[in-house]
Amino acid sequence: MKRFCIFCFTLAIATMFSFFSCTSMEEMPRFVSIFKGEMDNVKLVDYIQDKENNIRFTFDKNIKDISCNIFRDEDETSFISSNIKKLSEEENKQFLLSLENQRDIEIGEAFFVKGEVKDRFGNSLLFKLNFLGANYNPCTLKISEVRPLYSKKPKSEFIEMIVTKEGNLSGIKILNVGSKKEPDYTFPASYVKKGEIVVYHWRSFDEEVKDEIDGSIISKAPEASSTARDFWGHYKSLPKRKSNAIIVEENGIVQDAILYTDSKIQEEEWPSESIAQAALKAFESGVWTPSAEIRDAINYHITPSASVGRKTIPNENKSNAKQWHLYKSKEVTLGKRNK
Numbered sequence: 001m002k003r004f005c006i007f008c009f010t011l012a013i014a015t016m017f018s019f020f021s022c023t024s025m026e027e028m029p030r031f032v033s034i035f036k037g038e039m040d041n042v043k044l045v046d047y048i049q050d051k052e053n054n055i056r057f058t059f060d061k062n063i064k065d066i067s068c069n070i071f072r073d074e075d076e077t078s079f080i081s082s083n084i085k086k087l088s089e090e091e092n093k094q095f096l097l098s099l100e101n102q103r104d105i106e107i108g109e110a111f112f113v114k115g116e117v118k119d120r121f122g123n124s125l126l127f128k129l130n131f132l133g134a135n136y137n138p139c140t141l142k143i144s145e146v147r148p149l150y151s152k153k154p155k156s157e158f159i160e161m162i163v164t165k166e167g168n169l170s171g172i173k174i175l176n177v178g179s180k181k182e183p184d185y186t187f188p189a190s191y192v193k194k195g196e197i198v199v200y201h202w203r204s205f206d207e208e209v210k211d212e213i214d215g216s217i218i219s220k221a222p223e224a225s226s227t228a229r230d231f232w233g234h235y236k237s238l239p240k241r242k243s244n245a246i247i248v249e250e251n252g253i254v255q256d257a258i259l260y261t262d263s264k265i266q267e268e269e270w271p272s273e274s275i276a277q278a279a280l281k282a283f284e285s286g287v288w289t290p291s292a293e294i295r296d297a298i299n300y301h302i303t304p305s306a307s308v309g310r311k312t313i314p315n316e317n318k319s320n321a322k323q324w325h326l327y328k329s330k331e332v333t334l335g336k337r338n339k
Helices: 002-038 273-284
Strands: 044-049 055-059 065-071 082-086 094-099 110-118 124-132 140-147 158-165 173-175 197-203 229-235 243-250 253-262 298-300 307-310 324-327
Touching: 044 124, 055 110, 055 124, 065 082, 065 094, 140 243, 140 253, 243 273, 253 273
Parallel strands: 197 229, 253 298
Antiparallel strands: 044 055, 055 094, 065 110, 082 094, 110 124, 140 158, 140 307, 158 197, 173 243, 243 253, 307 324
């Protein structure tokens, strides 16, 4: 009888240890997995600035605490009043930082956001992001003349544009006018009036080049125009594009475009994928017609001293090869209306 009792007690103890041992083996991996997951760093997934200088932040996990401040200078003495709020009732991953007064930041003015976020487990992230004041009043540009090539003795290349709606140039881009690493040009902040002529020069090869961002600045470089606002790329040399698709765009919206090819080349396709994509963008936006194919581009033998231009600027936002004419050396009118 005693042996039987001892056996039952031993069996009960063994069964109990076996139960807890199995439970530990089952739960431990889950505990480790959860612990490891919650100790991951908080990540800033995305941030977007709109035309009112509101900035939307998206984080990869729910945020318990967030603080953000806007400054003009690195000393952090020039503080700009702002508010931050979450954008969703269901989760705390998206937040909107907005100015108390939108006009506290000028168009094109440099500023930065400094912030810190924490999740409920104490994981934190410190961040600093640089911005330029949004262009809430962009101008509209129409291309009027282009000289795409250059020679050793510069009569240099340029893109001439007419302002058809007054506003600011800040952030407006010209695509496919740079190098492979920096293919595009972005205008600095500069207010322009309707009817003004803006000239972009691909290259800077003179010490007197200056961006004429206001009336007090005069560029005295040999290729500057006395009747237009001159802006300059920082290159000294660039690949010569005998076929190209040049786009003027603001915040991804195409304002105007020109597609051209040299008649002596007789190419059936665009020479690079980037140019082909730009041509497609111009066509799909409705600005260039009737297609994005190179056969529907402007087709002249353009020499380094010649240009292509429009005699009149159409009211509608559409362009095609028939609008453009070849101007030989003495007919080129940099910074002036075409004849």
